[in-house]
Amino acid sequence: MRALWKLTLIGAKLYLREPVAAFFTIVYAPMMLILFGSIYGNTPSPLFGGRGTIDISVPAYIGLIIVTVGLMSVPIAVATRREAGVLRRYHATPLRPVIYLTADVLVYFGMTLLGVVFLILTGRIGYNVHFDGNWVSVLVGFSLGTLSFFAFGFLIAGLAPTARIAQTVGMVIAFPMMFLSGATIPLEVLPATVRELARLIPLTYVVTLLRGLWAGEAWSEHLTEVVVLVGLLVVGTAISAKTFRWE
Amino acid sequence: MDTIVQVEGLCKTYGATVAVDEISFEVQEGEIFGMVGPNGAGKTTTIECIEGLRRPEGGSLRVLGLDPQADGYDLRARIGVQLQESSLPDRLKVWEALDLFASFYRRSVDWRSLLDQLGLADKCSAPFGKLSGGQKQRLFIALALLNDPELIFFDELTTGLDPQARRAMWDMVRDTRARGKTVFLTTHFMEEAERLCDRVAIMDHGHIVALDTPEQLIRSLGAESRVVFSIEGDFASESLSESLQVLATVSRVEHAGERVIVYGKGDTLVGEVVNALTSRGTRFRDLRTEQPTLEDVFLTLTGREMRD
Structure with missing residues (x-):
């Protein structure tokens, strides 16, 4: 237990010492919110079912933070540490892989949550964002989306032969996802063909689920999202467990 | 133990x-x-x-x-x-x-x-x-x-x-x-x-x-000792080699410019080499002997070719 605690604590410190990762996890989404908030404000719009831009952007940007950590931070960090020989050093101790991986997931989860808290605070303080859902539901939905994308990220790191490839693959997948899933630009304002395309993108399901739960919709209305994300979580975890290697 | x-x-x-x-x-x-x-x-x-x-x-x-x-x-x-x-x-x-x-x-x-x-x-x-x-x-x-x-x-x-x-x-x-x-x-x-x-x-x-x-x-290994020295002046290196080679304790002689390396075994190796040089009237300097080391053993057993 002491090893798990120390690994998590040090992992969090190391994460925050990496300026790029810290920026994209904690600063980027609130910054976008302020940017679009200053353009559109939070006036209710019929396009968003009587909600304002900020009301739909806050839950959507949670998806943005999730994809940034899951598909950029995770594959880069995991593959880089493996390639540099950091994992070899751990392997030469009695540390068990499950402890190491649990700590890693806890760190990324905590960092994602930290980014989300900053985002919500920005929306709350700056634009008085409306929240019609249930916090527990949103937290559960957030956890499902986050863990699915971590599994996706570990899968990329596990399959990529080198850190450079892991980084490239993560970015190539992450960037189009950000813009085609409704995470950055609401799907409502995108053309129908893009909306069709969005259904093939896993992040769409995170954004749709979180926007729905945020607006107080029931889980029964989002069974498709749950099935897709649980599927991603199971497949990603299975493949990353199989492909995990210390070096 | x-x-x-x-x-x-x-x-x-x-x-x-x-x-x-x-x-x-x-x-x-x-x-x-x-x-x-x-x-x-x-x-x-x-x-x-x-x-x-x-x-x-x-x-x-x-x-x-x-x-x-x-x-x-x-x-x-x-x-x-x-x-x-x-x-x-x-x-x-x-x-x-x-x-x-x-x-x-x-x-x-x-x-x-x-x-x-x-x-x-x-x-x-x-x-x-x-x-x-x-x-x-x-x-x-x-x-x-x-x-x-x-x-x-x-x-x-x-x-x-x-x-x-x-x-x-x-x-x-x-x-x-x-x-x-x-x-x-x-x-x-x-x-x-x-x-x-x-x-x-x-x-x-x-x-x-x-x-x-x-x-x-x-x-x-029974590795050989070496006697290493530099020679001065003009001389026929062939004949120097020959006059050292005939000594019982010497196994071979190598030249590299002024530098001469004599390989051999036995406690009398240095004395015999110095005697031979003096009696020939060959002037030499910087003479030293080298005992076999683990490195010699290593090179003998693993060869001298370059490895990757």
């Missing part, structure tokens, strides 16, 4: 390459055991199989009475490992690394005193990425000693270190042994193996080609 490491018929291949080919040896408790060999001879593979980090294809291994594959976690709780290639995150501070690794063991020594012993106390808050090569190496040694291990592995301990640091490492290894530990090291510095090790295994192409104390290895 008890056998602490027992290797029997160890085999390991990577694809079509046979890295280790059925080697057998034992390491006794309390000794400094060295493994030398050219790059790619199979030293690191052997050591990493013993540590349980690699799975051998054949043979049996017992280390501290444990099977490194089946009881890997128990084994690594009791051994200290300094890997030839490993790293830590650049932004991890020295004290954080020690504090973190200490948490992996049920019992650990006070890492502050380790830092003092290894001369790293003033680097306590320095990030790993800012340490020099020698400092990184010392940190890795501190990590290897953290659990007060019974058996410690040093893989290429002094590679990349300057002569001062290298000698400090030798002292550290001797201290470790003096505290009752067993040391298993690999090196490609023959001088290091000769000065430090109680017994040395010479590895080449996945085989152990010789295993004994450094003194015995040198003696068993």
Whole structure:
């Protein structure tokens, strides 16, 4: 237990010492919110079912933070540490892989949550964002989306032969996802063909689920999202467990 | 003395390459055991199989009475490992690394005193990425000693270190042994193996080609002494060679410009060479003799061609 605690604590410190990762996890989404908030404000719009831009952007940007950590931070960090020989050093101790991986997931989860808290605070303080859902539901939905994308990220790191490839693959997948899933630009304002395309993108399901739960919709209305994300979580975890290697 | 490491018929291949080919040896408790060999001879593979980090294809291994594959976690709780290639995150501070690794063991020594012993106390808050090569190496040694291990592995301990640091490492290894530990090291510095090790295994192409104390290895080879000198003035080198070659103790003569190297055996070699030179009236300077070293043994057994 002491090893798990120390690994998590040090992992969090190391994460925050990496300026790029810290920026994209904690600063980027609130910054976008302020940017679009200053353009559109939070006036209710019929396009968003009587909600304002900020009301739909806050839950959507949670998806943005999730994809940034899951598909950029995770594959880069995991593959880089493996390639540099950091994992070899751990392997030469009695540390068990499950402890190491649990700590890693806890760190990324905590960092994602930290980014989300900053985002919500920005929306709350700056634009008085409306929240019609249930916090527990949103937290559960957030956890499902986050863990699915971590599994996706570990899968990329596990399959990529080198850190450079892991980084490239993560970015190539992450960037189009950000813009085609409704995470950055609401799907409502995108053309129908893009909306069709969005259904093939896993992040769409995170954004749709979180926007729905945020607006107080029931889980029964989002069974498709749950099935897709649980599927991603199971497949990603299975493949990353199989492909995990210390070096 | 008890056998602490027992290797029997160890085999390991990577694809079509046979890295280790059925080697057998034992390491006794309390000794400094060295493994030398050219790059790619199979030293690191052997050591990493013993540590349980690699799975051998054949043979049996017992280390501290444990099977490194089946009881890997128990084994690594009791051994200290300094890997030839490993790293830590650049932004991890020295004290954080020690504090973190200490948490992996049920019992650990006070890492502050380790830092003092290894001369790293003033680097306590320095990030790993800012340490020099020698400092990184010392940190890795501190990590290897953290659990007060019974058996410690040093893989290429002094590679990349300057002569001062290298000698400090030798002292550290001797201290470790003096505290009752067993040391298993690999090196490609023959001088290091000769000065430090109680017994040395010479590895080449996945085989152990010789295993004994450094003194015995040198003696068993019956290696030749060398008399080296420079000659002055004009002379016919052919005739010089001939007049030295006829001496009973001399086996061969080499020339390189002014430099002459005479190979031979026996205590009278130097005297006979000097006599011959004086009686010929050849003027010479900078004469010295060189005794065979472990390096000669090594080169004789593993050949002189360049390796990758």
